[in-house]
Amino acid sequence: MKAEDVRVCVIRIEGTNCEDEMANAFTMVGAQAEKVHLKQLIGQAPASMQRSLEDYDVLAFPGGFSAGDYVRAGAIFGARIKSAIGSDVKRFVEAGKPVLGICNGFQILVEMGLLPAIEETMSESPTAALYNNNSGRFECRPTVLRNDNRGKCVFTSEVPQKSLLMIPSAHAEGKLMSMDPDFVQKLEDNDQVVFRYVCPDGSDAEYPWNPNGSPSDIAGICNPAGNVMGMMPHPERVMTRFTHPDWTRGYDSEDGDGKIIFQSVMKYLEKL
Amino acid sequence: MAVIEIKIELKKGVADPEGKNTKKTLEALGFEGIGEVKAIKTFVVELDMPEDKAVAAGEEMCRKLLANPVIQNYSVTVR
Numbered sequence: 262m263k264a265e266d267v268r269v270c271v272i273r274i275e276g277t278n279c280e281d282e283m284a285n286a287f288t289m290v291g292a293q294a295e296k297v298h299l300k301q302l303i304g305q306a307p308a309s310m311q312r313s314l315e316d317y318d319v320l321a322f323p324g325g326f327s328a329g330d331y332v333r334a335g336a337i338f339g340a341r342i343k344s345a346i347g348s349d350v351k352r353f354v355e356a357g358k359p360v361l362g363i364c365n366g367f368q369i370l371v372e373m374g375l376l377p378a379i380e381e382t383m384s385e386s387p388t389a390a391l392y393n394n395n396s397g398r399f400e401c402r403p404t405v406l407r408n409d410n411r412g413k414c415v416f417t418s419e420v421p422q423k424s425l426l427m428i429p430s431a432h433a434e435g436k437l438m439s440m441d442p443d444f445v446q447k448l449e450d451n452d453q454v455v456f457r458y459v460c461p462d463g464s465d466a467e468y469p470w471n472p473n474g475s476p477s478d479i480a481g482i483c484n485p486a487g488n489v490m491g492m493m494p495h496p497e498r499v500m501t502r503f504t505h506p507d508w509t510r511g512y513d514s515e516d517g518d519g520k521i522i523f524q525s526v527m528k529y530l531e532k533l
Numbered sequence: 534m535a536v537i538e539i540k541i542e543l544k545k546g547v548a549d550p551e552g553k554n555t556k557k558t559l560e561a562l563g564f565e566g567i568g569e570v571k572a573i574k575t576f577v578v579e580l581d582m583p584e585d586k587a588v589a590a591g592e593e594m595c596r597k598l599l600a601n602p603v604i605q606n607y608s609v610t611v612r
Contacts, residue, residue, distance in 0.1 A: 332598060386601075388603065390604045393549075397550030397551060
């Protein structure tokens with residue numbers, strides 16, 4: 262598949278607010294990205310605006326405060342999409358098509374049961390939670406991520422293993438939780454851990470470098486197949502050097518650290 | 534017509550930063566003898582059905598949307 266043929270569905274409802282950056286990020290790596298309201302996918306729009314999920318190659322859940330973060334962050338968007346087109350989404354994932362969730366998008370994927378999805382593609386009820394940061398506050402700051410994936414995740418195929426990326430975080434509920442004491446080990450065994458927060462020198466993160474208190478410093482995970490990835494930090498915000506916090510101080514690449522994540526998924530699609 | 538009250542609270546052992554922060558601030562304001570402070574969310578739902586059915590419906594609402602079973606417990610009572 263050629264890059265210009267890749268169609269990306271950036272899905273939104275009321276309260277989503279990172280859809281422009283998300284669509285722009287995919288456009289910058291050569292894909293055709295379209296911002297699509299959930300109503301357009303479920304037949305609640307004029308005929309000319311109706312869309313079908315199966316016409317797209319990538320599904321992207323942008324950040325924001327979907328439905329005002331009411332009930333729990335991501336819960337309402339998750340429940341709405343699941344009740345209307347849950348089986349279409351499941352088919353999309355099982356076809357190996359990439360699904361990305363950033364920040365609120367990650368929370369939605371967890372609430373929908375598409376992540377961590379250790380036992381099945383999409384669980385009936387959530388098997389993990391993204392809950393309030395330990396600080397009890399909204400944390401907005403640069404974070405350093407280490408790629409700890411061993412090769413399964415399609416969004417990090419071009420990112421050298423153990424390399425560091427500086428990507429900003431901005432969230433109030435980013436602590437990944439499960440009641441299973443072996444949760445982190447299971448993620449490790451399945452190669453589902455994608456990014457971990459670290460200190461700038463690469464050592465284990467402590468607050469504030471781990472902004473939320475996530476166990477084992479986990480910032481992003483994928484499903485066992487590697488085509489669904491959710492992460493709290495915002496790679497779509499650092500596509501060029503100019504939005505990098507240190508860009509005037511010896512940052513020598515033209516690209517921002519987030520771009521390689523989008524380039525990775527394009528590489529994966531080009532091979533299909 | 535029934536009115537049900539749905540309470541969503543964190544499971545035992547799950548950290549409650551909102552409760553902890555509230556406790557800290559209450560203590561800063563001079564309140565003494567404060568033990569644990571918990572933040573609990575309540576939904577009040579009117580339902581056009583008998584009370585026993587309303588409670589069952591409320592429980593289904595919790596399973597499908599209102600509670601995340603990983604971190605939260607719920608209870609449904611008639612108001």
